Amino acid sequence: MKPINAMKVQFEGRSVNEAFSRTAVAAFVAQLDPTVEELADIKTAVSEAVTNCIVHGYRDRLGVVYISANLYPDRRIQIKVRDKGCGIPDIQRAMEPMYTSAPEEERAGLGFAVMQSLMDRVKVVSKEGKGTTVTLERSIRCKGE
Amino acid sequence: MSVQIEIAEEYCIARLIGEIDHHNAKELREAIDNAVMTGQVQELDLDFREVSFMDSSGIGLVMGRYKLMQELGGSLHLVNIAGHLKKVMMLAGLDRLAILDKPEQRRRKVLSAEPASEEEMAETRSVEEELEEIPLEIGGEEA
Ligand SMILES: Nc1ncnc2c1ncn2[C@@H]1O[C@H](COP(=O)(O)OP(=O)(O)O)[C@@H](O)[C@H]1O
Ligand SMILES: [Mg+2]
Numbered sequence: 633m634k635p636i637n638a639m640k641v642q643f644e645g646r647s648v649n650e651a652f653s654r655t656a657v658a659a660f661v662a663q664l665d666p667t668v669e670e671l672a673d674i675k676t677a678v679s680e681a682v683t684n685c686i687v688h689g690y691r692d693r694l695g696v697v698y699i700s701a702n703l704y705p706d707r708r709i710q711i712k713v714r715d716k717g718c719g720i721p722d723i724q725r726a727m728e729p730m731y732t733s734a735p736e737e738e739r740a741g742l743g744f745a746v747m748q749s750l751m752d753r754v755k756v757v758s759k760e761g762k763g764t765t766v767t768l769e770r771s772i773r774c775k776g777e
Numbered sequence: 778m779s780v781q782i783e784i785a786e787e788y789c790i791a792r793l794i795g796e797i798d799h800h801n802a803k804e805l806r807e808a809i810d811n812a813v814m815t816g817q818v819q820e821l822d823l824d825f826r827e828v829s830f831m832d833s834s835g836i837g838l839v840m841g842r843y844k845l846m847q848e849l850g851g852s853l854h855l856v857n858i859a860g861h862l863k864k865v866m867m868l869a870g871l872d873r874l875a876i877l878d879k880p881e882q883r884r885r886k887v888l889s890a891e892p893a894s895e896e897e898m899a900e901t902r903s904v905e906e907e908l909e910e911i912p913l914e915i916g917g918e919e920a
Pocket of ligand 2: 684
C-alpha cells in the first residue's frame with residue numbers, strides 16, 4: 633500500500649529532544665483527527681523508542697536519531713525510529729518485560745512492553761555495532777465508529 | 778517539569794507538574810529523595826494531578842521511591858492517577874503494589890509553615906476525626 637503522506641525528522645540524541653520527538657510525531661498524526669487516548673498512546677511509544685536510542689544505542693556518545701512516519705489510506709500510521717548505535721545482541725531477551733541492561737539509572741525494563749501494549753504492531757531489527765530500527769504501527773479509528 | 782514538595786512532620790506530598798520522561802526523571806528523583814531523607818519522611822504521597830505525560834521512566838521513578846520507602850520502613854501512595862497515566866501504571870502492574878489512588882479522606886492535611894488560624898485548626902481536627910471513622914465504614918452496614 634502506498635502512503636498518502638510521509639515525514640522524516642532527524643535530531644541529535646540529546647535527552648532534551650525526547651519531548652521534541654514525541655511532539656513532532658503527534659503533530660504529524662493530528663491530521664487523522666485521533667482521539668486524545670490514541671495520541672497519548674503514540675506519544676508514549678515514540679518516547680520509549682527514542683529514549684532507547686539515546687540511553688542504550690548511544691550509551692556514552694552523542695549520535696543522531698532518525699524518525700520517519702508514513703500515513704496509509706486505511707488510517708494506519710507506521711513510525712520508524714532508528715539509531716546507528718551499538719545494536720541489540722539478543723532481541724528476544726531485550727523485549728522481555730523487566731529486562732534492562734541499565735538498572736543503575738532506574739530503568740524499569742518496560743519500554744518494549746509499553747510499546748507492545750499501546751501499538752498494534754512492534755518490530756525490532758538490530759545488528760550489533762550497526763544500530764537498531766524499531767517499527768511501530770497503529771490504526772487510528774474513524775471518530776463515531 | 779517541576780515538583781512542589783510540602784512536608785509536615787513525617788508526612789510528605791510531592792506534587793509533580795508537567796511531563797515525566799527520561800530527560801527529567803533524574804531531577805525529580807533527586808528532589809524527592811532529598812526531601813525524604815532530610816525530612817525523615819515516613820509517609821510519601823506522589824500527586825500526579827498536574828502530570829500531562831508519562832512513559833516508563835515514570836514507572837522507574839515510582840518503583841525507585843517504593844523501594845526507598847520500604848527500606849525506610851515507611852509507605853508510598855500515588856494520588857490523582859487518571860487516563861493515560863493509569864493505563865501506563867496498570868500495564869506495569871503498579872496496581873498490584875496497592876499504592877494507587879489513596880482515598881481522598883485518608884490524605885493527611887499538610888500544615889503550612891505559618892501558624893494555622895483557629896478555623897484551619899478546627900478543619901485539621903475534623904480530618905483527624907474522619908480518619909478515626911474509616912475503620913467503621915469498612916464492611917459497614919450501609920445498604
Ligand atoms: N536502541 C537500542 N540500542 C541498544 N539496545 C537497546 C535499544 N533499545 C533497547 N535496547 C536494549 O533492550 C533493553 C530493554 O529495553 P526497554 O524495554 O526499553 O527497557 P529499559 O530501557 O528500561 O532498559 C535495554 O535495557 C537495552 O539493553
Ligand atoms: Mg527503554
